[in-house]
Amino acid sequence: MRLPLALAPLLLLCTAAASADYGSHPKAATLLERLRQEHGFSAAELDSVRAALSEAQRLPQLVEMEQKAPERTETWTRYSSRIDQSRIDGGVAVLRDQQPFLDRAEEEFGVPPAVIAAILGIETRYGRITGNIRVLDALATQGFEHPTRSAFFASELEHFFVFCRDFRRDPAAIKGSYAGAMGAAQFMPSNYRRLSLDYDGENGRDLWTLPDAVGSIGHYFMRYRPSQAWRRGEPLIIPARLLAPLPAGTEVNGKATAYNAGALLRAGWLAADVDLPPDTPVGIIQLPLDDGSQEYWLALHNFYTVMTYNPRTFYAMAVAQLAQRIQQRLAAEAR
The missing domain is CATH 1.10.530.10 (Lysozyme)
Structure with a gap:
């Protein structure tokens, strides 16, 4: 029987999962001590964390999924x-x-x-x-084993256990993304604890x-x-057209505004389809297309x-x- 393509990644995760006994991992002691000192976990609560870590499944494919996310490839x-x-x-x-x-x-x-x-x-x-991946497995695997981002995922694993205690949730029952994000808004545990609201x-x-x-x-x-x-009231992006090749070293696709609109447009590299006040901070967005060409936009504060x-x-x-x-x-x- 041929499986639907959508089920293939889930089958791969299920067949490759293996118990890792993260409860005895060298980094587990640091996690447990932080939960005790920073969050006031009792001895019984720490025992529950150890048990959850011991039952967590190792899913090394999640590291590859994170490294090859569509935004990167x-x-x-x-x-x-x-x-x-x-x-x-x-x-x-x-x-x-x-x-x-x-x-x-x-x-x-x-x-x-x-x-x-x-x-x-x-x-x-x-x-x-x-998401259909247990958050416990996602964060434990990457918190203990990710080659470059283990500190981030270990911190989120810590927040996850605090979230489970404070929200009275079973760590083994919560499912989310391969990165450990949860709910319709896909908040990581730290942001769930700090920024979520009961809006209804x-x-x-x-x-x-x-x-x-x-x-x-x-x-x-x-x-x-x-x-x-x-x-409030500001746009995110403005269409732009390339008029001349961008000089070497021009910042594109950065993490924040790098120019002001007046100087950028006076340089003659780009033309914007909407007039902007000259002192408007902007960034240059360059989007690669399948035909080898590029699409250009000016990004404003809210885009970032x-x-x-x-x-x-x-x-x-x-x-x-x-x-x-x-x-x-x-x-x-x-x-």
Whole structure:
């Protein structure tokens, strides 16, 4: 019997999983001591953590999945296929179904409803696909074994156990992404603890529900990194055209604005399709296409705010363009 392609990665994970007994791993002692000292875990709670670590499954394929994420390996032509009709339709539906919560989030945090919807659409298709990998396995494998990012994942594993204690969740029962992100909003455990909100007043902070995910995304964009907080009313991207080859050393696809619009446009390298105040901070976005050409945009402050959610240019561009398409669809239907 031939398996559907969508099931193949899950079968690979299931067949390759093996008990690792991370409870006896040398790094486990450091984790347990931090849980005791920094978070006040009792002896009984630490025993529960040891038991969970001992039962965690080793999934080394997750390291390869993280290192070969689509944002790292695809062209923009391929990656942008995520901005498909079903995501546009789903975004319009979410804007209607969750309107009271989206309107409240915009009022409180300034983040437009279409942008919050686009995050949900790119992350989990509006809460329909939140991940089928045990978060315990994902974070333990990468926290103890990732060759370059073990410190990050070990920290998230620590926060995961605190989350499970404080939210009264079974560590072995929670499923999420290969990186350990959870819920419709795909928050890592540290951000779940710090930035999630109970937006509907029901059952605490539950990011598997869309109202709580909506409010938490808006809250994230305002509070995650204050210096990069969302700026109300400002766009994310402006279309641009290349007029002359960019000089060697020109920063493209960076993590923050690197130029001001006036100086950049006076240099004659790019032309923007929208007039910007000369002192507007911007970055240059260069998107590789399948035919070998490049697509150019100017990115503004809020584009880089989206990159705090996922620090990949393609991801932020997909969110920005999906939000535009959702908004365009709403405007067309209102005519």
